[in-house]
Amino acid sequence: MLTTTLVLIALARQGEPIQPIVEKPVVNAAQVELGKALFFEPRLSKSGFLSCNSCHNLATGGADNLPSSIGHKWNLGPINAPTVLNSSYALAQFWDGRAKDLVEQAGGPVANPGEMGSTHDLAVKVLASIPGYGPSFKAAYGTSDVTMARVQQAIAAFEETLVTPESPFDLWLAGDDKALSATELAGYQLFKEKGCAGCHNGPAVGGTSFQKMGLVKAYVSPSKAEGRYGVTKKPEDRFVFKVPTLRNVALTYPYFHDGSVWTLEEAVTLMGRHQLGVELAAGDVEKLVAFLRSLTGRQPQITLPILPPSAAKTPKPNAT
């Protein structure tokens, strides 16, 4: 598969604002394998019930298809869970970019009282108490010591493998003229002409910049999320969010940081109105959506890990 991808890149059409998704060579397979176990590990949560995969479900495009995620004690989060697929391509993590990379991101939800509800200390204590994890940490890091830095690094290493190459659009990018229908191709031309590609560009078709939601026309949201402002405290960063990836966007409804929009047709119409200041014709919306659907790539085939059992000394799950 890797070879195929590299050939695709070599053949890629030049000068397009979107580049193919690349499967990167795995540097430390033991770290990826450990990270996969930890990604599915409910004991990283206080309740013992929620894992990374609960909200970034690899059966459903790496997202949860909910307006906002359900966390500890059924807390409804303030923002839509972004897909984990191709997330390694983003310039920063979370909608407000408060984590600089996937390693830093992986520590956030574990200790968020409204998400996994645990603490880093408790998570490390739990994992260190599970005999079966010792050999996995040793294989990944040389010693069996469990630290939160290692946990986060391993999860990030696994997440870096979660890329979705070989979408119809990628095949077209690689030179296969038949990979896109006339409508899809017309949609891509509109995507460039109307200005969508100004923000949604790069291999992930997004994730390369922060932009204001409601750039041209104010966007009124039920969400209280204020975006970059929460990180920088600069007034101009209010409602500025990371531009989301459009890879697999047909799978990652509902849309926007507030998860308020359920169809691509409505999302495209609202993007035109609020970000570009145009009222897109129905026919143009249809073509743009056809193009967006061509961005669904080959989904990662994941064999569910078999997690090692707890020991008598393992701290007990606590649902309250």
Add this chain to the structure above:
Amino acid sequence: MLTTTLVLIALARQGEPIQPIVEKPVVNAAQVELGKALFFEPRLSKSGFLSCNSCHNLATGGADNLPSSIGHKWNLGPINAPTVLNSSYALAQFWDGRAKDLVEQAGGPVANPGEMGSTHDLAVKVLASIPGYGPSFKAAYGTSDVTMARVQQAIAAFEETLVTPESPFDLWLAGDDKALSATELAGYQLFKEKGCAGCHNGPAVGGTSFQKMGLVKAYVSPSKAEGRYGVTKKPEDRFVFKVPTLRNVALTYPYFHDGSVWTLEEAVTLMGRHQLGVELAAGDVEKLVAFLRSLTGRQPQITLPILPPSAAKTPKPNAT
């Protein structure tokens, strides 16, 4: 693998109260594949967040390792979730046997307000609205019609594949004298001598009968569950529960219908006291636990299904 299992059975030691676990031939592979998707399908729940796998997690022995499961709106259920592994061997389903088989069982949690919180009507409406399920139902059943009977049948067909052959004990049963240590074998002898095998027998080492919890000495539980009494309303069925399987019991803590016991040592001690009227010596408990640990078999290798996306008309998830 199937051939291996059949050879094991042919070679099995005669006259033992426990028989090897058998992988049954798959009759309808399309039904199993559909059932796997439905087993991981969060849209069977009202919230769109909970699937069969949430509580019968195939990463953790087919159970959730919680005293009682977490359901819709974080409801804490009245009883411990039994493992789905080898569940097709049980004489009936649920702790109180209120479902006669896996097909009937699969409909229960979907419509239980404290579990998945949906209704059969809503679940069918959701699945029927998802275009990608049509071909899967057609492949499994000849037409693309979605009915709850078909949904339950497919989930049961998948669950029937969730067996765990080739445990050390099964290898010993098949004639391999070196498959069990002296301690494990001594534990098995005790298991028969002390009377454990009176209830925990058959291929699943349980699941063949209903028995009173606290048969010899009353068992006081924090749980309000009354077992078979809820089904039959006969006074003698109060606190009578299905004897659970001991296959993979090292993975399916905490123990008993109330999930109140976290170690096999304590579980064995309490079983001796309450069911057999004996105070087991520490050395005997150790041997019995060693035997129980030899019942962990080869766990099913499950490739996570890629679920088809919802359509605009699909009823929306509702977390409230």
